[in-house]
Amino acid sequence: MNGTNLFKIALKAIANNKMRSFLTMLGIIIGVASVITMLAIGQGSKQSIKQNIAEMGSNMIMINPGADRGPGGARMSADDAQSLTLADYQTIVDQNKYLAAVSPNVSSGGQLIYGNNNYQTSVTGVSQGYLEIRQLKVESGDMFTDADIKASAKVCVIGKTIVDELFPSGADPIGQVVRFNKIPMRVVGVLKSKGYNSMGMDQDNIVLAPYTTVMKRMLAQTYLSGIYASAITEEITQLAIADVTEILRTNHKLREDEEDDFSIRSQEEISSMMDSTMSMLTLLLAAVAGISLVVGGIGIMNIMYVSVTERTREIGLRMSVGARGIDILSQFLIEAIMISVTGGVIGVLFGFGTSMAIKTLANWPATVEAWTVVLAFVVCTITGIFFGWYPAKKAANLDPIEAIRYE
Amino acid sequence: MKPIIELEDIRREFIVGEEVVKALRGVSFTIHEGEFVTIMGTSGSGKSTLLNILGCLDKPTSGEYRLDGTPVRTMSKNQRAILRNRKIGFVFQSYNLLAKTTAVENVELPLMYNGEVSASERRQRAITALTRVGLGDRLNHKSNQMSGGQMQRVAIARALVNDPAVILADEATGNLDTRTSFEILVLFQELHREGRTIIFVTHNPEIAQYSSRNIVLRDGKIRDDELNPNILDAAKKLAELPVNDD
Numbered sequence: 001m002n003g004t005n006l007f008k009i010a011l012k013a014i015a016n017n018k019m020r021s022f023l024t025m026l027g028i029i030i031g032v033a034s035v036i037t038m039l040a041i042g043q044g045s046k047q048s049i050k051q052n053i054a055e056m057g058s059n060m061i062m063i064n065p066g067a068d069r070g071p072g073g074a075r076m077s078a079d080d081a082q083s084l085t086l087a088d089y090q091t092i093v094d095q096n097k098y099l100a101a102v103s104p105n106v107s108s109g110g111q112l113i114y115g116n117n118n119y120q121t122s123v124t125g126v127s128q129g130y131l132e133i134r135q136l137k138v139e140s141g142d143m144f145t146d147a148d149i150k151a152s153a154k155v156c157v158i159g160k161t162i163v164d165e166l167f168p169s170g171a172d173p174i175g176q177v178v179r180f181n182k183i184p185m186r187v188v189g190v191l192k193s194k195g196y197n198s199m200g201m202d203q204d205n206i207v208l209a210p211y212t213t214v215m216k217r218m219l220a221q222t223y224l225s226g227i228y229a230s231a232i233t234e235e236i237t238q239l240a241i242a243d244v245t246e247i248l249r250t251n252h253k254l255r256e257d258e259e260d261d262f263s264i265r266s267q268e269e270i271s272s273m274m275d276s277t278m279s280m281l282t283l284l285l286a287a288v289a290g291i292s293l294v295v296g297g298i299g300i301m302n303i304m305y306v307s308v309t310e311r312t313r314e315i316g317l318r319m320s321v322g323a324r325g326i327d328i329l330s331q332f333l334i335e336a337i338m339i340s341v342t343g344g345v346i347g348v349l350f351g352f353g354t355s356m357a358i359k360t361l362a363n364w365p366a367t368v369e370a371w372t373v374v375l376a377f378v379v380c381t382i383t384g385i386f387f388g389w390y391p392a393k394k395a396a397n398l399d400p401i402e403a404i405r406y407e
Numbered sequence: 408m409k410p411i412i413e414l415e416d417i418r419r420e421f422i423v424g425e426e427v428v429k430a431l432r433g434v435s436f437t438i439h440e441g442e443f444v445t446i447m448g449t450s451g452s453g454k455s456t457l458l459n460i461l462g463c464l465d466k467p468t469s470g471e472y473r474l475d476g477t478p479v480r481t482m483s484k485n486q487r488a489i490l491r492n493r494k495i496g497f498v499f500q501s502y503n504l505l506a507k508t509t510a511v512e513n514v515e516l517p518l519m520y521n522g523e524v525s526a527s528e529r530r531q532r533a534i535t536a537l538t539r540v541g542l543g544d545r546l547n548h549k550s551n552q553m554s555g556g557q558m559q560r561v562a563i564a565r566a567l568v569n570d571p572a573v574i575l576a577d578e579a580t581g582n583l584d585t586r587t588s589f590e591i592l593v594l595f596q597e598l599h600r601e602g603r604t605i606i607f608v609t610h611n612p613e614i615a616q617y618s619s620r621n622i623v624l625r626d627g628k629i630r631d632d633e634l635n636p637n638i639l640d641a642a643k644k645l646a647e648l649p650v651n652d653d
Contacts, residue, residue: 004526005519016507317503320464321517321565322492324485401464404503 006327010334017307024303025343027296028383032347032376033354034289039372040355042282044365049278053271059100059234060133060267061241063227063248067259082223083252083261086215089227091251098231098240101129104211105226108218110181112207114166114173121162123180123207125214126228133230136206141174141189144210148188152212156180157189159206183217185209237266290379296343297383304336304391315395316403329396336388337381344380348373408439410473411572411604412461417470419456430456431467432627438573438606438620443599445615446608448624455577457624458608462495462575463487475572492520496566500578502558504550504565510537511546514564521569536564540594556587563594574598576607580614586648592617592641617641 014021065083089104096102106125111118128143130136144155158166158173167173173187194203215221231240241264248262308315315328323331355366419431430453438444448454459465460472463479464487472479475494479487491497496517504513514533518524524532537546540560550558559579566574576595580588596617599605607618615621616639623631 005522009519012508012512313503314505317499317505318516318520319488320462320491320497322488322520322569324488324520326485327488327520401459404464404499 006330006334009331010338013331013335014338020303020307021339024300024339025346027299028293028340028343028380029296029347029350031289031293031296032344032380033351034292035286035379036348036351036368036372036376037354037358037366038285038289039282040351040366040368041358041364042278042285043369043372044355044359044367046275046278046282047367048365049274050271053267053274054135059230059232059237061099061229061231061237061244062265062267063229063244064263064265065223065226065261067261067263084224084227085222086224088248088251089224092227092229092244092247095247096229096240097243098236099229099244100232101132102227102229103127103130103133104224105130105228106211106214106219106221106224108181108214110218112162112166112178112180114176114178117166117168119162119165121205121207123156123209123214123218125209125211125218127211129230130208130228133228136194137192138189139192140172141187143189144208149210149212152216153210154183154185154213154217155188155209156185157191157208158187159191160193160204161202162205162207163190180207181218185213231266234271241266293379293383297340297387300336300340300384301387301391304332304388305394307335308332308391308395311395312398312403312406315398316400316406319398319400320404325396328398329392332392332395333385333388336392337384340380340384340388341377344377347380348376351376408441410437411440411442411475412436412438412606413471413473415471417457417460417467417472419453419460419465420468430627431460433470434624434627434629435470436622436629436632438604440604441599441602442620443595443605443618444607444620444622445618446606446622446624447610447612447615449610451626452624453627454608454610454624456627458575458577458606461573461606462497463491488520492517493569494572496569496571496574498559498562498566498574498576498579500581502550502555502562502582504558504561506551507549509547509549510542510553510561510564513550513561514568516565517569532568533564536568537561539567540564554587555583556590559583559587559591560594563591563598567598573604573606576605578609579607580611581609586645586650589641589645589648593645596641 063084065081086104089102092099093102103126107122108125109122112121124130127149128146131138131143138157141157143157144153147153148155156178163173166178167176173190175186177184177186179185191204191206191208196202211224229240229244231237244264245260249260252261254261318328352368355368358364359366414435414437417431417434418429421428421430434453434457446454446457456465460467463474463482466480470480474490477490479490482490505516511530511533514536515529518529518532534543534546537543540563542557542560542564545553545557548557550561553561563579579595580591583591592614595605595607599619607614615635618635619638620634621631622629
């Protein structure tokens with residue numbers, strides 16, 4: 001007896017009972033299709049959230065003055081709030097190993113005026129690196145230069161919302177001078193619009209100026225309200241945080257037993273939190289869908305069991321012409337596996353179709369990933385073996401003498 | 408003549424509840440190559456039990472059984488399955504063909520369980536066997552498109568296809584009308600003349616007239632075992648039968 005023959009025999013048995021085989025498959029088809037669809041929706045949502053975060057700058061690292069005491073532990077002394085300085089920024093720029101860009105962050109609130117229009121906003125003092133960190137692009141004009149920073153030049157780059165508020169007539173803002181708290185500033189660039197972020201904040205309500213300008217001309221302070229940086233890749237964010245922590249601790253001459261007088265947070269933390277929440281949700285969806293797969297499997301067992309009883313004489317005949325127990329067992333097992341795997345194939349196609357339909361019609365993000373298809377096949381095969389085993393064993397254990405005369 | 412079947416003091420006991428039923432109480436005989444033996448007996452005489460043992464479907468409680476020189480009693484279930492596959496051809500009363508399956512596929516069945524036979528050889532041997540039983544023109548008829556006589560011919564072809572040492576027929580004409588029964592009997596006689604060894608279990612005494620030897624069982628023992636000096640020709644009898652006009 002060889003495998004090909006067993007395969008032929010099993011195929012023949014399925015073909016002889018097309019309707020029943022199809023109905024048995026239906027359970028598996030629905031099960032697999034729903035698992036694939038649910039996973040596709042889960043994966044799709046996860047990706048779309050990930051993308052949103054990446055647009056905000058997924059590699060972003062935020063360094064703030066003052067120890068991180070967590071919620072309720074506020075003990076902000078004046079000392080704490082001033083613990084980050086330009087010297088820290090410079091050291092990080094010089095010594096960091098894992099950062100793609102670093103920028104100081106100081107901010108001053110006030111009124112921005114042009115002609116008879118005005119808008120309440122704040123000016124953020126940064127270096128050019130800020131553009132990369134926040135994934136911003138200059139749409140027209142240019143970013144300010146190193147020379148501007150050195151000279152504390154009164155220049156600024158503005159976002160779309162500011163343009164709309166101050167230049168409602170549609171005039172080109174480049175080269176115009178706006179006034180911020182009486183300080184005249186020349187607009188050198190306009191940022192490309194980013195719209196609202198996933199927390200509902202307007203990302204175009206932004207005015208960027210050289211940090212030197214904000215520190216000296218507006219705030220007259222020597223410390224920074226924060227330092228923003230971005231790791232070279234998302235994966236090494238934790239390394240970058242450790243690196244920066246080391247640099248700052250050395251710079252602040254902190255002893256081993258002293259707490260950090262600054263805190264570092266990364267976008268990645270938020271991202272991974274979102275990720276795990278979504279994973280759990282996906283798993284939940286898949287588990288619910290998985291139940292229908294199990295029900296489908298029980299359907300297979302039920303039909304195979306009936307089939308063994310119904311085909312008792314056939315089994316007896318096969319045994320009397322020389323089929324061994326293992327041949328009968330294999331035949332029924334192969335039948336069960338073929339039904340479940342064929343059901344799986346149809347289910348995958350069906351699930352794929354449904355996912356695409358949901359994507360196009362309902363505009364939900366849905367992505368069928370290769371591993372979910374592989375998973376579906378593995379689960380189907382296991383389902384076939386698991387639920388086919390008992391009926392197959394029953395068939396193999398029949399007594400040929402009784403089976404051949406079974407009425 | 409080579410002995411095909413050697414039975415030495417075969418006993419078979421069943422335990423039913425607390426009672427021991429002795430189905431066979433010491434049966435011994437030897438069947439040589441080329442014999443056409445009918446085994447007769449009333450129900451309860453033990454002929455079914457004997458048939459099961461001869462067919463290697465069952466094992467005797469004691470005594471030795473050698474099929475074509477191979478001792479069967481010590482064999483495992485799987486070894487007996489392989490032995491059945493290579494040495495025995497079964498013909499049953501109720502044909503036992505696979506449903507919705509063509510004649511040629513039905514005949515191929517025993518060879519499906521023999522890994523040494525290739526697919527093309529299997530097909531060829533099935534066609535040869537079907538041609539031998541006169542169904543060369545009905546190779547692809549399905550079992551439900553055939554008459555009882557035709558189905559029994561397919562079953563005989565299936566029993567021939569593995570070129571067995573012995574053909575075991577269990578009431579092979581029991582479900583057929585007189586005329587068709589004789590047609591089948593003619594076929595068995597032809598096979599006998601070709602040198603096949605045939606054991607035909609029946610309770611119909613008429614059939615014994617067409618075999619070369621008759622063994623009669625009663626209460627698990629052999630009551631009679633004699634050669635038939637005057638074998639009737641089934642073909643002649645068939646010619647004398649009135650033709651079915653329906």
